Amino acid sequence: MNYKGYLLDLDGTMYRGNTAIPEAVEFVKELKKRDLPYLFVTNNSTKTPKDVAAHLQNFLIPAEKEDVFTSGMATAAFITEQKPNARVFIVGENGLREALSQAGHIEATEDVDYVVVGLDREVSYQKIKQASLLIQKGATFIATNKDNAIPSEEGLVPGNGSIVAAIATASNTLPIFAGKPEAIIINQALDVLGTSPDETIMVGDNYQTDILAGIHAGLDTLLVFSGVTSEEDLLSIEVKPTFTHHSLAEWAFSE
Amino acid sequence: MNYKGYLLDLDGTMYRGNTAIPEAVEFVKELKKRDLPYLFVTNNSTKTPKDVAAHLQNFLIPAEKEDVFTSGMATAAFITEQKPNARVFIVGENGLREALSQAGHIEATEDVDYVVVGLDREVSYQKIKQASLLIQKGATFIATNKDNAIPSEEGLVPGNGSIVAAIATASNTLPIFAGKPEAIIINQALDVLGTSPDETIMVGDNYQTDILAGIHAGLDTLLVFSGVTSEEDLLSIEVKPTFTHHSLAEWAFSE
Structure with missing residues (x-):
């Protein structure tokens, strides 16, 4: 698929608790290799981007503090726009x-x-x-x-x-x-990433937060069944994700 | 009126903050003189009955710790019934x-x-x-x-x-x-007072807590306009209190 920017959830998408999801590690390495901009978007406001990046580096996921966007940062940016x-x-x-x-x-x-x-x-x-x-x-x-x-x-x-x-x-x-499932955090993240809604995809494991946030901000979405939301959960949901995969290994990058 | 037992609210009914309501002081003195059983019923669980009685005594209201029933006591008694x-x-x-x-x-x-x-x-x-x-x-x-x-x-x-x-x-x-406006606290208070619902009246200033608690437990109620609820507030309310007074001085004890 030919997206120019990727917004990535963390827990349930990149890792589960203290265990990396190998297909996710490879997925981010591929983004890096292809020079496709990505940003880790997290509702966790307690950690700094440096803390979050260090945690991802433990899993050998390529991540610098500039690659992390927290709900605290979204809140701060939202306030700046107003005052x-x-x-x-x-x-x-x-x-x-x-x-x-x-x-x-x-x-x-x-x-x-x-x-x-x-x-x-x-x-x-x-x-x-x-x-x-x-x-x-x-x-x-x-x-x-x-x-x-x-x-x-x-x-x-x-x-x-x-x-x-x-x-x-x-x-x-x-x-x-400000955080997921609101559009605020996605809009602020796009400002940082420098891509537009129609060329960016939101990737996550939780329909109620990650996917709805993407939908609210007008992005395409990829739900991975590696965490919270199951295939069965989706049956009763009206507005489906753009894509669903069992693992990020299934994602087809454009050649 | 010929009630055999009186359940009395505190703040807004007996006093406002640190100021006694003189008509309320006289009202309780009259209950005492007529040997009519009464119990102060409060949602405040932080104070002991001794603390509450001491506060009332400061206003020269006749009150012993046995005359006080808190939401904490109602909760404790409710639990005892179950376990x-x-x-x-x-x-x-x-x-x-x-x-x-x-x-x-x-x-x-x-x-x-x-x-x-x-x-x-x-x-x-x-x-x-x-x-x-x-x-x-x-x-x-x-x-x-x-x-x-x-x-x-x-x-x-x-x-x-x-x-x-x-x-x-x-x-x-x-x-x-357990507390007002629930019936639990009123039912437990009646057990202490030793009177039945149909011979007891609930007196208070707050329709949403005091009066509704009385109504929920099947008691007659007296709303006094000395605190939270105003005459105007009552206009939009369907189930009215049995009596409304501007002051407890208006209450007609049976001769």
């Missing part, structure tokens, strides 16, 4: 904090323009309260992603959707979400 | 912890029968995670009350509904609620 150098109250971890700071936004606890919420494994009543009070005072509520729970060695643990639910309930306000 | 001496994981404060302990339940962090959630102003990611994992393992999820936000000197701060939203989202499970 450069905004004052932001942050509920989140290092990855989000760095993304906002590198985009020129200023962390603050009072008189803020935005309350930005990403997964924060040190969230407290105090943080939920402060976020809620600032939203009630008029700050715009924006969340990196809406994942309710995330897999871990302990089982399904609270995701950012859980923290957002607490703040949304207390403030009686729903946020803008 | 005496249950193992419970607690997200909550002193009042809830004491209520569960006095009812014979055992606090634990593993292999629990119930996850009990009340307002906890020291809630953390760790607690939300533990609660969610235990619910996913099969513990019954029960919450003292669903108040989304509560008034404070800082403004509307997160109520238990906010904490519950985080745990419900992470665990993909909705709780049983």
Whole structure:
């Protein structure tokens, strides 16, 4: 297929937990060899692009920090479009904090323009309260992603959707979400990649996040059955992915 | 009116913040003088009955700790009906912890029968995670009350509904609620008061909690316009309170 840009999901597409998916490793090597631009697009806002790239390098996947785009970066870029150098109250971890700071936004606890919420494994009543009070005072509520729970060695643990639910309930306000399945993160990723929607494909294992994000942004999509969504799941879904494969080894690059 | 038992709301009915409502003070004194049984019924699970009684005594309202029934006590009594001496994981404060302990339940962090959630102003990611994992393992999820936000000197701060939203989202499970507007707290309060639903009246300022709780439990209700619900609010409501008064001074005791 003759796409000029590739947006790639991570967990379930490139690897499962701590195990690489060999066909995915070969797939990215092929993209590199063919000089086809690609960007890893992740809803995880806790890690920096450098952290994410290092993780991929462990699997021998060719990845530099410039090849990674997180929901934190999408959020920061979205805010910049509305208000450069905004004052932001942050509920989140290092990855989000760095993304906002590198985009020129200023962390603050009072008189803020935005309350930005990403997964924060040190969230407290105090943080939920402060976020809620600032939203009630008029700050715009924006969340990196809406994942309710995330897999871990302990089982399904609270995701950012859980923290957002607490703040949304207390403030009686729903946020803008930036991450997949929203179009925002895809549009911002295309800006970085430098390709247009009609020449770019979104590749992922999760229909509800990866594929819907691609569809919402007007991209073609490739669903790989290596993670969350199964062939059976697709039967009840109306808007199908452009392509479905059991493995990325099946992908036919144009000669 | 010839009721034999009175269930009384606190904030907005007996006092507003730190200011007593004089007609309410006189009303309770009259109940006491006439030897009519009454019980203060509160959704606040953070305080013990002793704390609540002390607060009322500051306003010169006749109140002993035996006259107070909290959502924490309702939750504890409800659990006892299903499983005496249950193992419970607690997200909550002193009042809830004491209520569960006095009812014979055992606090634990593993292999629990119930996850009990009340307002906890020291809630953390760790607690939300533990609660969610235990619910996913099969513990019954029960919450003292669903108040989304509560008034404070800082403004509307997160109520238990906010904490519950985080745990419900992470665990993909909705709780049983014990507090107003549910019937559970009213039924448990009647057990303590020793009167039947048809000879007891629920008195409060908030239609959505106090009055609905009374209605759900089959009691007559008195809405007093000294707090949350206004006369205008009532216009759009189908099931009206049995009585409405601007002040408790208007209440006609039977001669």
